[in-house]
Amino acid sequence: MLLCVEDLRVGYGPIEALHGITFGVREGEIVTLIGANGAGKSTTLMSIMRLPPPEAPVYHSGKMIFEGRDLTQFSPHHVVSRLGISLVPEGRRIFGNLTVWENLKIAAYAHEDRQEIQKKTKRIFGLFPRLEERRHQAADTLSGGEQQMLSVARAMMTGGRMMLLDEPSMGLAPFLMYELFHVLKEINQQGTTILLVEQNARIALKYAHRGYVLETGNILLEGDARELAKDEKVKKAYLGE
Amino acid sequence: MTLSIFIQNVMNALQWGSFYALIALGYSMVYGVLLLINFAHGDIFMVGAYIGFFISTFLLGAYGFQLPWKLSGGLVIFLTFLLTMALTAGVGVAIERVAYRPLRRKGVSRLYLVITALMVGLLLENGNLALLGASRRNFPELIPKVLYSVGGVNFSNTKIIVIIVTLLVFVFLQTVVLKTKWGMAMRAISYDRMAVPLMGVPVDTIIVMTFVLGSSMAAVAGILFAVSYPVLEPYMGALVGWKAFIAAVVGGIGEIRGAIAGGFILGFTEIFVATVFPSTFRDLIAFGVLLLILTLRPNGIFGIARRTKV
Numbered sequence A: 001m002l003l004c005v006e007d008l009r010v011g012y013g014p015i016e017a018l019h020g021i022t023f024g025v026r027e028g029e030i031v032t033l034i035g036a037n038g039a040g041k042s043t044t045l046m047s048i049m050r051l052p053p054p055e056a057p058v059y060h061s062g063k064m065i066f067e068g069r070d071l072t073q074f075s076p077h078h079v080v081s082r083l084g085i086s087l088v089p090e091g092r093r094i095f096g097n098l099t100v101w102e103n104l105k106i107a108a109y110a111h112e113d114r115q116e117i118q119k120k121t122k123r124i125f126g127l128f129p130r131l132e133e134r135r136h137q138a139a140d141t142l143s144g145g146e147q148q149m150l151s152v153a154r155a156m157m158t159g160g161r162m163m164l165l166d167e168p169s170m171g172l173a174p175f176l177m178y179e180l181f182h183v184l185k186e187i188n189q190q191g192t193t194i195l196l197v198e199q200n201a202r203i204a205l206k207y208a209h210r211g212y213v214l215e216t217g218n219i220l221l222e223g224d225a226r227e228l229a230k231d232e233k234v235k236k237a238y239l240g241e
Numbered sequence B: 001m002t003l004s005i006f007i008q009n010v011m012n013a014l015q016w017g018s019f020y021a022l023i024a025l026g027y028s029m030v031y032g033v034l035l036l037i038n039f040a041h042g043d044i045f046m047v048g049a050y051i052g053f054f055i056s057t058f059l060l061g062a063y064g065f066q067l068p069w070k071l072s073g074g075l076v077i078f079l080t081f082l083l084t085m086a087l088t089a090g091v092g093v094a095i096e097r098v099a100y101r102p103l104r105r106k107g108v109s110r111l112y113l114v115i116t117a118l119m120v121g122l123l124l125e126n127g128n129l130a131l132l133g134a135s136r137r138n139f140p141e142l143i144p145k146v147l148y149s150v151g152g153v154n155f156s157n158t159k160i161i162v163i164i165v166t167l168l169v170f171v172f173l174q175t176v177v178l179k180t181k182w183g184m185a186m187r188a189i190s191y192d193r194m195a196v197p198l199m200g201v202p203v204d205t206i207i208v209m210t211f212v213l214g215s216s217m218a219a220v221a222g223i224l225f226a227v228s229y230p231v232l233e234p235y236m237g238a239l240v241g242w243k244a245f246i247a248a249v250v251g252g253i254g255e256i257r258g259a260i261a262g263g264f265i266l267g268f269t270e271i272f273v274a275t276v277f278p279s280t281f282r283d284l285i286a287f288g289v290l291l292l293i294l295t296l297r298p299n300g301i302f303g304i305a306r307r308t309k310v
């Protein structure tokens, strides 16, 4: 396992939000975490990134191990810069007052190797030619879809080992959504392991290898993505069939 | 008003505007990254002036203690600025560490932070009073005063120095903020603090840098002020600090340009109001004008209303 989460409990103030969840992601996989509003999907991703309160939860107990290293010993910027884990946060959260190019540059903040940055930039602009055209534009003038691309591009720049994505399909037209998932698949094939949180279970299960179903802070089901898509409970609750 | 008096007033306005601008920068930068109105900042200016006082008196050998080497005047000035800036920055960073960071870690509401800042300011004033007593100190003549007279206009070298230094500081900070990766991180933090660590950027380091920059500019203001008006007392930062804060808000808080513009606007309004009205009216009318500017532009001159993000 590349990432191994065991009996994780976290909470906001006195309220526990994850009641001991266990899951894992193997090297090279696309794993999806699906669940309804308020299930704790974003909470899980923010815990892995070790983001601080009040937006993110406080760690209570349990294990989070990445490549044999205990994530609770890392500060958030080190999770990113030393371990190579990146997060595409819910709602994009691009820096609207910076240009597109500056958004990418700040994502390369911790990188020293100029050649590596150039290589990544080339790869990013290869996947998102529209960002290259708009690189001198302030990021808040981008369309919603372009902002989502920028958010993914930024995560590609910071990381490489593993990418966490929090509802990347939100607010995208179907066409753009498929384009984005195509890109994610390509990123995955180039060697980045992906943990994908989605409310749109249909598309998530289509692209993922394995999946977990999260319900109010507990893992309810897990399994092969194709099997999950056939599961009666999943069909009823998340696929609307 | 004759032309020579007018020019003289412009010089005075630029000089006072410079003091306000240099202090306003610190309010503005800290607000930019922390959304904290650091009300202790006016007192950091006072601390800077006192540190400058002790260092320059020491270097000039006025403690009955001679340095083994004779320092040239230029070197004394240089060292005074350098050491004062470094030590004052240390004070600013220490305040951040001891008072603000623990509260931030606990995720308390910003109101408590602002109240803490006010208390830190009072601690600095009264700490100074307790340690050094109520007597005023006379700042040594660090930069020997030279008076020029050009076409009937009289002005001193210190005024010119104050104005030039302020402009250099402006160019320097503008470069830092717009051209370096640290400045980029500062701007990013002001837009969305939560997303910044996700970029691999250590937010605390950027916050410390902001306090270093803000406090050392307050130290520059402290020395320049003391050179121009060489009497120091523990409360010297209070009123000037409040005015600089207002200047920062009028210019658009969080913006380097705004702090500079706001400082100069305040300087000009004060000086020119005093030339027309009795001096007791000065602050009343000056602040009336500022209030009017804020009514017309609630986010300040360079401030932009932050778009709420989805």
Ligand SMILES: Nc1ncnc2c1ncn2[C@@H]1O[C@H](COP(=O)(O)OP(=O)(O)OP(=O)(O)O)[C@@H](O)[C@H]1O
Pocket: A012, A017, A035, A036, A037, A038, A039, A040, A041, A042, A043, A044, A054, A055, A056, A090, A199
């Ligand atoms: N910052 C916060 N402070 C307090 N409670 C929070 C906070 N963020 C989330 N919660 C609570 O934790 C629980 C899980 O929230 P979370 O955001 O992880 O859900 P989610 O699965 O991502 O939902 P959605 O699909 O709507 O994004 C919810 O009950 C929510 O109210």
Ligand SMILES: [Mg+2]
Pocket: A041, A042, A043, A090, A166
């Ligand atoms: Mg969520």
